Amino acid sequence: MPSPPRDLPVWMLAAASLRAGTPVALLCVVRSEGSSPGRQGFKMAVTDAVVAGSIGGGIMEHKWVELARQRLRETDAAPLLRPQIHRREAPADRSGMMCSGEQEVLLWPFGLADLATVEAIANRLQSGGRGSVSIRPTMGLQLHAAASEKSTAAEETEEALFYAFQPGPDWLYREQLGFRDQLTIVGGGHVSLALSRVLAALDFELTVLDDRTDLPTLDANDAAHHRRVIDYEHVAAEIPAGAHRYVVVMTVGYRTDTVVLRHLLGRSCRYLGVMGSVAKVAELRRGLREEGFSAEAIARLRGPIGLPIHSQTPEEIAISIAAELIRVRRSSEL
Template identity: 30%
Template structure:
């Protein structure tokens, strides 16, 4: 959602009308789940995806048509063979998409996009309410209180944060992105940050070398820190929901960081390195009194075993593993069901 609304904000500043496509209903098997979004301009897709293939192509065509008409609307697509709305896909399900027209001449849209970005920047949760009337959408805080825009009807925030449809609107929960904290700013980190950012992680990078803690090296990171690896808590407070990647510039720094990280639980810890380097670090961790089960919980060697060699390949390997571990954790916590269309 962060990328979507950054683009909305940019396009509105250039007086460009838009259509925001959102999956609002789903049955059976489909490429993307409820809340998947795609932003369309006069030239077609700008960013986001609602599943690719024929459904995305038809959504793009419909969005461009509605853009010309300056109107919003709901459309239904069958992903089954032979149905009345068959679009040539065989996933075996059906999806409905809401096409929200965004009029660049209506300044409330610009205010709304800025407020959404501000909410996301503060790592606060909320709700995006898309009115079925087509009026300017509303931003609500996590308790359902109106922050920006207009709201048709009334809304009481449910205990479970999930997509919700009422008689008047579609409510999309705005969730805080999981934070990935990377220790080390070398080539592998530089390759990794864009992948993590584009797969829903908020990224913080820390390095003890000023030349490797530069904004131009990590334009897609949310936070860049230059600090002492011996005192990481002076710079960043890790929580049990954080994903930690350790890839510093040496065995001793890896150990110093890992020793501190393992003092308290996090969602994920991965450490890059050869097996000999890992054995060296694990030996020192045992000597420092870190329990064996905690040491064994560390993903080391880090990443999915795809025989990655280059920084880009290593970044793909690490990102894949983190996506998988995040999905497992979400299922364990009951926040979402496994929705991969490929398995």
């Protein structure tokens, strides 16, 4: 089955605990910078007996879990917002770690009044729905519906601000629901199937497209959230532009790769790469230049894709491509 968004177990534990009358709290990283083990948006649900999720691990996470449990036992419903500085020489708010970065952690004890909202968040994540969640001391936990219509510019702005934090006495934390990063694999063959299964653990919303009907490897792809048979001449309509859109092209051959790239080259996305040998990718670029595509657009095409680890099998190639996708995904956060 396709993997759900990373946060679903957190909200499911919170909902189940509230239904059972078990005290439960949310831990959430609302801000992070530098080399921090917990990034903005990392979160946990904590009860006296179990936890779900993570805010970065290590001694810092252990201390926050114990603090949450202490406050739950004391029935302290006051939220707590505190910086964690990962430097030994910091004069205050030391986390006990030496990563050199910082993160700010929110401890939010849930109350019975939050049950309906928490259940709605969990249901929306489970069903693939969109929307956003906000937490504010004066307004509490809220679920907001997704806007029904947005311009492309508005969509890209929303994607760029998937997580947002406004500090101050009446602070506000807000995040979009679901997957931040969407990856489309154009081509449903053996490497596509292997890559889909690797990416299932990496929090991508995954779509696989192919122009072949009755393709066994496409039918067997149980890791993709969406699988469609399309005409490659219409591939652009299947892949919206956006700051968190990744596209990997690995069709059955050179000619169909060319058709797909002809429609996608120059579109706004975080990553566009094509699988193939050095010679094949060079020939693809030469053909695209002859068709009039700009040097700038062609330079943004990545290929051959995958880190150079001498991979040979579909599974090894998939790991090399996944590693490159992680590097691109995290490069903006370093």
